Amino acid sequence: MSTTTTPTGTPAGTPLRTAIVTGGAAGIGRQIAERLAADGHRVVCADVVQHDLPALDLAALPAEPGLVWMPLDVTDHAAVGAAFDAVAAATGSIDVLVNNAGIQRHRGIEDLSWDEWKAVVDVNLHGVFTCLQAAGRHMLAAGSGAIVNISSVSARGSAGRAPYSTTKAAVIGLTSTAGAEWAARGVRVNAVAPGYIDTGVFRQGVAAGTLKEETILARIPAGRLADASEIANAVSWLVSDQSQYVIGQTLYVDGGFIVDY
Ligand code: NDP
Numbered sequence: 001m002s003t004t005t006t007p008t009g010t011p012a013g014t015p016l017r018t019a020i021v022t023g024g025a026a027g028i029g030r031q032i033a034e035r036l037a038a039d040g041h042r043v044v045c046a047d048v049v050q051h052d053l054p055a056l057d058l059a060a061l062p063a064e065p066g067l068v069w070m071p072l073d074v075t076d077h078a079a080v081g082a083a084f085d086a087v088a089a090a091t092g093s094i095d096v097l098v099n100n101a102g103i104q105r106h107r108g109i110e111d112l113s114w115d116e117w118k119a120v121v122d123v124n125l126h127g128v129f130t131c132l133q134a135a136g137r138h139m140l141a142a143g144s145g146a147i148v149n150i151s152s153v154s155a156r157g158s159a160g161r162a163p164y165s166t167t168k169a170a171v172i173g174l175t176s177t178a179g180a181e182w183a184a185r186g187v188r189v190n191a192v193a194p195g196y197i198d199t200g201v202f203r204q205g206v207a208a209g210t211l212k213e214e215t216i217l218a219r220i221p222a223g224r225l226a227d228a229s230e231i232a233n234a235v236s237w238l239v240s241d242q243s244q245y246v247i248g249q250t251l252y253v254d255g256g257f258i259v260d261y
Contacts, residue, residue, distance in 0.1 A: 179248025195254025
């Protein structure tokens, strides 16, 4: 008799796992959330805007895999702690965290305001640390869990986006450090560094003139932008049991962009 499996091979009938995806209501985060739901997760999309998602009701948790929205600003340290504690108490565990929320500001270093710098660092670095620590504490207590942080090829440097590239590089350091600290206690931490995808961050860069679409396309060996589903595939694998021995790594999903960087 054959066994029904999810796209990553999880046998049907395994207990419902809980995943939190920050910035999961739109863009790449939404694609990641939908993929994790297809893999059998109850996915909490922790985002500032609800978009078209049903709101999470902790007193009536979804019994089936799917997406729900939880209001959250990742820069609000106290609110993140309280929200993650509430999710863990209601569901029994936080099995997966994807730190996806990210913003950027487009300006040369000499013209960048202190507020612009701090806004990006607050979301892209402090927000990632806050969520990683809050979810990590529950995962460590349970002795299992998987975290994926979304970095970027811009971690190598991106003219006109200093705070963005700086925070994306810092996320790689945080990922390898957390991966090393927590590996022996059952919690795996890895990162995905996407190339360019036709979603929010890329479109804003093109509109601001910081990113030149034709120049970027000419530099991508694959000859095209990534599809957000290709980033979701990588995340799905990194949080699955198929990548158990992958610890603290950054997986570039970039069509070969950084090969000649
Ligand atoms: P989007 O702007 O489309 O999506 C980002 C999501 O994060 C939005 O839903 C946004 O909410 C949410 N968000 C922003 N600030 C906060 C906050 N403080 N707390 C909670 N949620 C927040 O961006 P992308 O989908 O393009 O990018 C997603 C991730 O992928 C980012 O980390 C980005 O840096 C990374 N990335 C993107 C690439 C690209 O080419 N697009 C390339 C490489 C990496 P709202 O809708 O309200 O703004």
